[in-house]
Amino acid sequence: MLKESYKKDFGISSEIFDKCQKAERSLTDHFTKIDNVSEFNQLKVLKAFHKNKLSDTHFGYVTGYGYNDIGRDVLERIYSDIFKGEDALVRPQLISGTHALSTALFANLKAGDELLSPVGTPYDTLQSVIGIRKTQGSLIETGVKYKEVALNEDGTFNYEMIKKNINEKTKMVTIQRSKGYSLRKSLLCGEIGELITFIKNINENIICMVDNCYGEFVENIEPLEVGADICVGSLIKNPGGGLAPVGGYIVGKKNIVQNCAYRLTAPGLGKEVGPSLGITHSMLQGLYLAPYVVGSTLKNAILFSKLFSTEGYFVTPKPTDIRSDIVQAINLQNEEEIIKFCKGIQRSSPVDSFVNPEPWDMPGYDNKIIMAAGTFIQGSSLELSADAPIKPPYTVFVQGGLTYAQGKLGAMMALNALKGES
Numbered sequence: 001m002l003k004e005s006y007k008k009d010f011g012i013s014s015e016i017f018d019k020c021q022k023a024e025r026s027l028t029d030h031f032t033k034i035d036n037v038s039e040f041n042q043l044k045v046l047k048a049f050h051k052n053k054l055s056d057t058h059f060g061y062v063t064g065y066g067y068n069d070i071g072r073d074v075l076e077r078i079y080s081d082i083f084k085g086e087d088a089l090v091r092p093q094l095i096s097g098t099h100a101l102s103t104a105l106f107a108n109l110k111a112g113d114e115l116l117s118p119v120g121t122p123y124d125t126l127q128s129v130i131g132i133r134k135t136q137g138s139l140i141e142t143g144v145k146y147k148e149v150a151l152n153e154d155g156t157f158n159y160e161m162i163k164k165n166i167n168e169k170t171k172m173v174t175i176q177r178s179k180g181y182s183l184r185k186s187l188l189c190g191e192i193g194e195l196i197t198f199i200k201n202i203n204e205n206i207i208c209m210v211d212n213c214y215g216e217f218v219e220n221i222e223p224l225e226v227g228a229d230i231c232v233g234s235l236i237k238n239p240g241g242g243l244a245p246v247g248g249y250i251v252g253k254k255n256i257v258q259n260c261a262y263r264l265t266a267p268g269l270g271k272e273v274g275p276s277l278g279i280t281h282s283m284l285q286g287l288y289l290a291p292y293v294v295g296s297t298l299k300n301a302i303l304f305s306k307l308f309s310t311e312g313y314f315v316t317p318k319p320t321d322i323r324s325d326i327v328q329a330i331n332l333q334n335e336e337e338i339i340k341f342c343k344g345i346q347r348s349s350p351v352d353s354f355v356n357p358e359p360w361d362m363p364g365y366d367n368k369i370i371m372a373a374g375t376f377i378q379g380s381s382l383e384l385s386a387d388a389p390i391k392p393p394y395t396v397f398v399q400g401g402l403t404y405a406q407g408k409l410g411a412m413m414a415l416n417a418l419k420g421e422s
Contacts, residue, residue, distance in 0.1 A: 010348070012412045016419065020412050023306040027319065031299055038295035041217045045288060048081035059281040066275030075280055076271075078287070079239075083231055084224045085251035089261050090235075090283070091274050094248030096379070097213040097234035098125040104232050104250055105129065105172070107263035108207055111143025113171035118162045118195060119187070120150045122211070123180035124365045133366065145169065155185040157195050163202060172207040173199055177223070178214040178325040181389055181397065183316055188324040189219050193226025200227065207256060213237050214325035214381070214399065217294040230256045236380040238294050238326065241286030242402040245279055245377055293382060294326065297400050300384065300407025301328040304398050307411050326382075328398045335359075337418060338388045341396050342372035344417030345386040348410040349374020359390045367391050384410050 006012040058071035066072065072091075079088035094100045109115060115130065127133045131140030140146055149161045175195065179186045196208045209230045210223035216238035223231045230252030235244040250260045261270035276283075305328055306319040314331040317323055332338050342357045351374040359368040367389040375383040384401040388394070401407030 006409070006412065010409060010413060012409075012416055013419070016412050016415050019310065019415075020303070020307055020408065023303060023310060024408070027299075027302055027306060030302055030320065034295050034298045034302075037218070037220055038291045040220050041291035041294075045082055045291060048078045049284075049288070051081060052077050054078070054284065058284070061278035062275045063277065064275060065273045067272065069274075069276050069280075071280035071284075072274070072276040075276075075283055075287075078284070079249055079251050082287075083222050083251045085231070085257070086254040087257040088249060088251040089257050089264065089271065090247065090249040090251075091264065092245075092247045092277060092279055092283075093264060093274055094235075094250075095246060097211070097232065097237065097248060098123075098129060100232045100234065100248030100250055101126055101174075101209075101211055102129045103263050104209060104230060104256075104260050105139055105174070106142075107259040108230075108256060109139065109142075109144045109171055112145075112169060114145040114147060114167070114169040115139070116162075116165055116170055116173050117146075117148040117176070118157060118165075118173060118199070119176055120182070120184065121148060122174065122176050123178075126176075126211075151184055157191075157198075159198060162195075162198070166199070166202050166206070170203065170206055172209060174209050174211065175223075175228075176211040178211070178327055179316075179329065181395075183329060183331075183393075183395060185316070186215070186323070186325045186327065188322065189221050189223055189226050192223055192228065196227035209252075214327050217291045218298065218324055218326065224252060229253050235283060235286070236377055237382050238297075239287055239290050240283070240377075240380075240382060241289035241293050242376070242380065242382050243286030243289065244283045247279075247283060293402055296402065296404045296407065297326040297382065298323060299404050300401040300411070301326055301398065303408060304328045304330065304411050304414075307415060311415065326399050329395050330398065332388075332394045332396055332418075334394055335390050338370060338390065338394055338396055340417040341414045342370050342386050342388065344414035345372040345384065345398070345410050346374055347417075348406060348413045349384065350406070351376055365389065386414070 058074050062069040076088040076090050079090050128135040131138030147165045177187050207229045210228045212231045212233040232250050235247030305315045308330050309315045316329045357372045359370040362369040371387040373385040382400045386398045388396040
């Protein structure tokens, strides 16, 4: 009955359905491990809700200056407890992960300071913020210096070069947890902790910031628990649970978070202003659901990995690899295959399933980008989406899926499209 429904309603061939079922059966033990992590993180979230006595009185609509927004304040205390920070800034006025990272960088770096990336070149949009790609208003334009150290070929840290590039002007280190548009391994919290320990042994005053995008609730611990000073992310990714319509978070040491608040609003105002505009309910309910939804996205990623590696495609991570984010990379053969794959993902979407994605010159990127994202929230990469820069090695990056069922359908429809069967 299920097989016939996939065939009749979505055009999935019997061959691809059978391959998917076989891949799914082989992943049972891995799915169980994901469920255990999700359960642990769900309890962690619930504990923070209980500790801070969340009530429906916190769901009110606050406008204007946002003074005495008790819902916003309890939301930030909950984030502090979950991520083990001293303070948090969680606001709809932070419109993306890049915006939150930009706020943290400009708030804590001044002319003459140096910023170091010990994990290679950051994600494309952050390159513009820093000024690696020349952009008006960049960090480098303000007089901040930037250095980076590439990872070793095997994906490990080049400790010797990191030490050489740290000096008395090094104020902050930025560590991108997820791979971005690259094929390097995403970083586990334990690995991040080892790197931070190494840096702090050289100079304990260096601010260690982790770009946590795509990594929240994937493991039992978060970056602040392994020594990070500040952790930054987006609410239209993991912690928003698919319900937060916008927002970002910055959590960590109190003085660093306060600097970020002054940068986001104005000196002297900081966290005291900034209305929640009635979306605290969505932010909190999304956070409540986030551990479960992240578990679904991880199952989707592993299924994509297994199904496409079985078909002979290079994938990273491998189906059995330990994961630190929700992103799955798949190398296709050419631009035509990328477009077919993304069209298959789009056709499985609940929104705009009838739209055909095409490559375009997207702001912040130096290559044409194709994005498949039939999402309820624009740009949400916790919902099933796929995107790829149109350049060799023709890697498509898949992430998200609020439900496992849609992720499974997306995997089959993408493969169906590559086989020319839809």
